[in-house]
Amino acid sequence: xxxxxxxxxxxxxxxxxxxxxxxxxxxxxxxxxxxxxxxxxxxxxxxxxxxxxxxxxxxxxxxxxxxxxxxxxxxxxxxxxxxxxxxxxxxxxxxxxxxxxxxxxxxxxxxxxxxxxxxxxxxxxxxxxxxxxxxxxxxxxxxxxxxxxxxxxxxxxxxxxxxxxxxxxxxxxxxxxxxxxxxxxxxxxxxxxxxxxxxxxxxxxxxxxxxxxxxxxxxxxxx
Amino acid sequence: xxxxxxxxxxxxxxxxxxxxxxxxxxxxxxxxxxxxxxxxxxxxxxxxxxxxxxxxxxxxxxxxxxxxxxxxxxxxxxxxxxxxxxxxxxxxxxxxxxxxxxxxxxxxxxxxxxxxxxxxxxxxxxxxxxxxxxxxxxxxxxxxxxxxxxxxxxxxxxxxxxxxxxxxxxxxxxxxxxxxxxxxxxxxxxxxxxxxxxxxxxxxxxxxxxxxxxxxxxxxxxxxxxxxxxxxxxxxxxxxxxxxxxxxxxxxxxxxxxxxxxxxxxxxxxxxxxxxxxxxxxxxxxxxxxxxxxxxxxxxxxxxxxxxxxxxxxxxxxxxxxxxxxxxxxxxxxxxxxxxxxxxxxxxxxxxxxxxxxxxxxxxxxxxxxxxxxxxxxxxxxxxxxxxxxxxxxxxxxxxxxxxxxxxxxxxxxxxxxxxxxxxxxxxxxxxxxxxxxxxxxxxxxxxxxxxxxxxxxxxxxxxxxxxxxxxxxxxxxxxxxxxxxxxxxxxxxxxxxxxxxxxxxxxxxxxxxxxxxxxxxxxxxxxxxxxxxxxxxxxxxxxxxxxxxxxxxxxxxxxxxxxxxxxxxxxxxxxxxxxxxxxxxxxxxxxxxxxxxxxxxxxxxxxxxxxxxxxxxxxxxxxxxxxxxxxxxxxxxxxxxxxxxxxx
Numbered sequence: 055x056x057x058x059x060x061x062x063x064x065x066x067x068x069x070x071x072x073x074x075x076x077x078x079x080x081x082x083x084x085x086x087x088x089x090x091x092x093x094x095x096x097x098x099x100x101x102x103x104x105x106x107x108x109x110x111x112x113x114x115x116x117x118x119x120x121x122x123x124x125x126x127x128x129x130x131x132x133x134x135x136x137x138x139x140x141x142x143x144x145x146x147x148x149x150x151x152x153x154x155x156x157x158x159x160x161x162x163x164x165x166x167x168x169x170x171x172x173x174x175x176x177x178x179x180x181x182x183x184x185x186x187x188x189x190x191x192x193x194x195x196x197x198x199x200x201x202x203x204x205x206x207x208x209x210x211x212x213x214x215x216x217x218x219x220x221x222x223x224x225x226x227x228x229x230x231x232x233x234x235x236x237x238x239x240x241x242x243x244x245x246x247x248x249x250x251x252x253x254x255x256x257x258x259x260x261x262x263x264x265x266x267x268x269x270x271x272x273x274x275x276x277x
Numbered sequence: 278x279x280x281x282x283x284x285x286x287x288x289x290x291x292x293x294x295x296x297x298x299x300x301x302x303x304x305x306x307x308x309x310x311x312x313x314x315x316x317x318x319x320x321x322x323x324x325x326x327x328x329x330x331x332x333x334x335x336x337x338x339x340x341x342x343x344x345x346x347x348x349x350x351x352x353x354x355x356x357x358x359x360x361x362x363x364x365x366x367x368x369x370x371x372x373x374x375x376x377x378x379x380x381x382x383x384x385x386x387x388x389x390x391x392x393x394x395x396x397x398x399x400x401x402x403x404x405x406x407x408x409x410x411x412x413x414x415x416x417x418x419x420x421x422x423x424x425x426x427x428x429x430x431x432x433x434x435x436x437x438x439x440x441x442x443x444x445x446x447x448x449x450x451x452x453x454x455x456x457x458x459x460x461x462x463x464x465x466x467x468x469x470x471x472x473x474x475x476x477x478x479x480x481x482x483x484x485x486x487x488x489x490x491x492x493x494x495x496x497x498x499x500x501x502x503x504x505x506x507x508x509x510x511x512x513x514x515x516x517x518x519x520x521x522x523x524x525x526x527x528x529x530x531x532x533x534x535x536x537x538x539x540x541x542x543x544x545x546x547x548x549x550x551x552x553x554x555x556x557x558x559x560x561x562x563x564x565x566x567x568x569x570x571x572x573x574x575x576x577x578x579x580x581x582x583x584x585x586x587x588x589x590x591x592x593x594x595x596x597x598x599x600x601x602x603x604x605x606x607x608x609x610x611x612x613x614x615x616x617x618x619x620x621x622x623x624x625x626x627x628x629x630x631x632x633x634x635x636x637x638x639x640x641x642x643x644x645x646x647x648x649x650x651x652x653x654x655x656x657x658x659x660x661x662x663x664x665x666x667x668x669x670x671x672x673x674x675x676x677x678x679x680x681x682x683x684x685x686x687x688x689x690x691x692x693x694x695x696x697x698x699x700x701x702x703x704x705x706x707x708x709x710x711x712x713x714x715x716x717x718x719x720x721x722x723x724x725x726x727x728x729x730x731x732x733x734x735x736x737x738x739x740x741x742x743x744x745x746x747x748x749x750x751x752x753x754x755x756x757x758x759x760x761x762x763x764x765x766x767x768x769x770x771x772x773x774x775x776x777x778x779x780x781x782x783x784x785x786x787x788x789x790x791x792x793x794x795x796x797x798x799x800x801x802x803x804x805x806x807x808x809x810x811x812x813x814x815x816x817x818x819x820x821x822x823x824x825x826x827x828x829x830x831x832x833x834x835x836x837x838x839x840x841x842x843x844x845x846x847x848x849x850x851x852x853x854x855x856x857x858x859x860x861x862x863x864x865x866x867x868x869x870x871x872x873x874x875x876x877x878x879x880x881x882x883x884x885x886x887x888x889x890x891x892x893x894x895x896x897x898x899x900x901x902x903x904x905x906x907x908x909x910x911x912x913x914x915x916x917x918x919x920x921x922x923x924x925x926x
Binding site: 155160161163164167168179206207208209210211214273274275 | 749753785786789790793796806807808809810811812813814815849850854869
């Protein structure tokens with residue numbers, strides 16, 4: 055919850071779904087949890103793209119199967135394309151994908167791993183509270199993919215680079231970001247993902263980075 | 278229950294019959310309409326000239342017959358005109374020639390010449406010759422409506438020794454028919470020169486002549502009836518068949534008749550045996566006189582043999598030659614039983630075309646492969662053409678052109694439609710069947726279990742949820758497997774576990790799918806791996822690859838990952854990288870397992886290694902398997918970025 059409150063003064067969320075019923079369920083729930091946030095709605099990829107460009111939302115909740123224009127047929131390809139443009143946007147929004155079929159996300163996995171923002175995906179049929187939990191994770195910068203998309207412990211090469219630069223060359227996050235030509239936020243999020251992947255949890259009396267280093271050495275990720 | 282089943286089966290049977298009938302109807306209809314179209318086109322007369330061409334060609338290509346020595350042509354050619362020094366030939370020379378010929382005792386002389394200059398003083402001599410020689414038949418032109426165009430016969434000859442020289446030529450300018458008898462516009466029944474000559478010749482053979490009062494009445498000569506030409510005979514469509522015409526059955530021979538010249542006769546250089554008891558036809562064979570026709574149906578003509586020409590398709594036939602062919606045709610028919618050219622009745626011809634058209638349809642339906650259809654239609658065509666040719670030799674003109682058109686048109690159309698339709702229907706029914714099987718074997722069974730469990734008190738909503746979720750998954754699986762059906766074999770890659778990849782997808786995505794799918798398989802050595810370092814295949818985005826190379830790369834990745842899964846004992850880390858550096862692409866699969874020094878790891882790797890080498894050769898790169906340090910295996914494929922362009926072109 056702490057991450058939610060430390061966010062910029064005015065939060066903007068964008069919810070994209072072609073089903074009115076889903077929008078009606080999702081939007082009030084989000085509104086309840088983030089009373090400060092302005093929640094925008096879109097029912098097709100075109101208007102969603104426009105809203106995203108205008109408002110640079112901090113969070114985008116999106117259905118994979120979307121129509122390109124109003125009243126067109128919904129196709130997962132359209133959703134994937136929309137996701138690709140979102141993920142190239144700057145600043146990168148945190149993304150939560152809600153869909154009846156998250157399988158098409160498999161092909162985006164390499165991009166997701168190195169994505170600047172948080173990214174989560176879930177089956178639409180899961181309860182609203184699950185969704186809110188994932189919104190939280192996403193806002194934190196984590197990656198969460200359902201089991202059918204993520205089935206094994208993966209460490210992206212970029213994350214490992216962060217480890218090496220930190221623990222073998224002793225660079226600061228800022229220097230790492232410069233060296234890797236990514237944003238500070240990206241490096242921060244890579245740490246969060248390493249933490250998730252290594253199963254390191256925040257404990258009040260332990261240093262998080264040291265914990266990560268210990269685990270990474272155990273795994274042989276750094277020598 | 279049993280009754281219900283029976284009824285169901287009965288319904289199924291009828292549905293099948295109906296479906297088959299529908300298939301036949303849908304498939305046969307296009308072919309049948311092509312046949313109908315061919316018939317309509319023929320009825321409209323658009324195929325007439327093509328049929329004439331085929332007819333002429335077949336006639337020309339008949340095997341040669343014996344020379345007909347009973348008919349002799351006395352051709353007055355350019356040399357004769359030069360020798361005599363004038364044209365028309367002076368009456369005196371003609372009279373002289375007639376007297377010399379008569380001395381050789383010909384049975385009949387046909388004089389296919391009109392009178393010469395009227396002021397000729399030799400006219401009296403000719404007139405005398407006409408009166409003294411009893412077996413001369415002269416000509417007239419009698420069938421024109423305007424009498425000015427008609428020419429009267431020599432007045433000395435009685436009507437029964439005069440034949441008309443009128444001819445009828447087809448619309449393509451070629452001579453194929455001969456008028457034997459016709460009524461003049463004055464209503465007088467007259468006969469042609471060749472017919473009169475033949476009749477005189479045949480009288481001596483004792484062949485009687487019978488003809489009704491109308492010109493169209495059948496003409497009997499001895500034991501035969503002359504086959505009269507009709508308006509729609511053979512390939513003809515609505516032709517002027519007035520009078521009693523006959524199709525010219527040209528004598529098939531290079532030089533069908535003895536030919537002599539006027540000078541030879543006047544100089545007494547003629548073999549008397551050529552003339553004795555034979556028919557002598559006197560006419561102009563000088564190209565300058567223009568008494569000639571065009572034909573394509575003879576092997577050679579007098580002009581062609583002078584020119585030393587092997588016989589082009591269009592040949593020039595002198596009038597007297599045409600008369601000789603007609604005379605020979607009539608007397609050979611009466612005396613030797615040589616056939617006239619016959620044609621089937623209209624209905625027969627169209628049934629014949631229909632038969633071959635339907636044969637085409639049947640071949641198109643029965644033979645599944647288009648090549649087989651093509652071959653069988655070609656064979657049928659050969660049989661058809663051979664048959665028609667043989668029948669023509671026997672005197673029957675059977676339609677070839679429309680029949681071949683109907684056969685090919687119907688056959689190919691049917692094959693085309695049939696293939697499309699059948700493929701579509703087959704695919705439809707197959708997809709339906711598989712969809713049903715898939716739904717039946719999976720989700721429906723589970724649904725049954727769930728329904729049964731609902732009565733069970735111990736069944737919690739959590740269990741229900743799990744069951745429904747798995748049902749949900751399974752139903753999606755049906756769609757996935759159906760999607761695979763749609764991919765054709767050539768551009769898809771089959772992975773184990775019934776997975777099919779479409780090779781047309783971009784290579785990064787394709788390799789990523791292979792990566793995902795292979796790693797999710799149950800291989801013993803995958804269990805211990807704690808660290809997967811996923812590749813970024815995006816580097817290959819700009820690498821130009823054809824389908825074969827794509828398939829090769831996918832198989833290479835699959836094979837290498839499988840090797841890790843099977844042989845990399847105790848591996849904890851799998852690093853797959855894909856890089857592009859300094860002009861080289863490199864795909865590396867690195868594990869920290871037992872390594873290649875382990876004898877186990879090399880077993881059964883032979884085929885995969887060969888494939889990898891082959892792929893490397895294709896890409897112009899190299900493949901190697903190295904030891905990783907401190908332990909493990911590196912499987913590496915590298916290929917140049919630049920050389921690809923050479924490989925592409």
